[in-house]
Amino acid sequence: MNYATIKNCDIANGPGVRVSLFVSGCTHRCPGCFNEVAWDFNYGEPFTQDTIDYLLQLLRPDYIQGITLLGGEPFEPQNQEAVVELLRQVKKTYPKKSVWAFSGYLFEKDILSGRIGNTEEFLSYLDVLVDGPFIEAKKNLSLRFRGSENQRLIDVPASLQKGETVLWQDWQGERKEMK
Numbered sequence: 001m002n003y004a005t006i007k008n009c010d011i012a013n014g015p016g017v018r019v020s021l022f023v024s025g026c027t028h029r030c031p032g033c034f035n036e037v038a039w040d041f042n043y044g045e046p047f048t049q050d051t052i053d054y055l056l057q058l059l060r061p062d063y064i065q066g067i068t069l070l071g072g073e074p075f076e077p078q079n080q081e082a083v084v085e086l087l088r089q090v091k092k093t094y095p096k097k098s099v100w101a102f103s104g105y106l107f108e109k110d111i112l113s114g115r116i117g118n119t120e121e122f123l124s125y126l127d128v129l130v131d132g133p134f135i136e137a138k139k140n141l142s143l144r145f146r147g148s149e150n151q152r153l154i155d156v157p158a159s160l161q162k163g164e165t166v167l168w169q170d171w172q173g174e175r176k177e178m179k
């Protein structure tokens with residue numbers, strides 16, 4: 001896998017201050033995509049153990065709430081192995097830090113169904129999945145953590161436990177705290 005960008009202080013892609021990894025490669029090709037250069041699987045730098053070590057170092061400060069994976073497409077079958085190895089090491093080192101991922105695939109139809117491979121271990125590390133492609137006609141700039149109204153914030157542990165899709169609710173609590 002290659003990666004396009006690493007952000008060490010991201011406040012736009014999940015709650016709190018986060019480290020973000022933008023992987024390379026995406027086959028969805030959504031019109032209006034915010035990161036078209038990362039459609040190419042060869043774009044950017046090779047993702048290696050040194051990259052993982054660097055990310056683990058960036059995640060160390062207490063003020064970093066967790067890591068967010070986006071792209072490109074972290075769930076592309078050819079990206080999953082490298083992403084899962086990263087998450088294995090992140091969860092081993094920082095079990096309390098949260099993990100968010102953005103995907104153009106749909107949670108039930110593509111990911112849970114096994115259509116894009118066995119994603120069981122990947123999902124076991126996720127707190128929130130933002131799913132679905134970016135749809136320009138449904139673009140809404142007032143949405144938090146997503147670009148278009150079709151995209152959902154999914155509470156992955158609750159969904160796996162209940163056997164049905166549960167939307168992530170915490171941000172409403174966060175809003176109350178902000179008042």
Ligand code: SF4
Pocket residue numbers: 026027028029030033034035036071072073103104133134
């Ligand atoms: S899924 Fe994301 S990265 Fe891929 S084309 Fe759509 S908006 Fe761009």
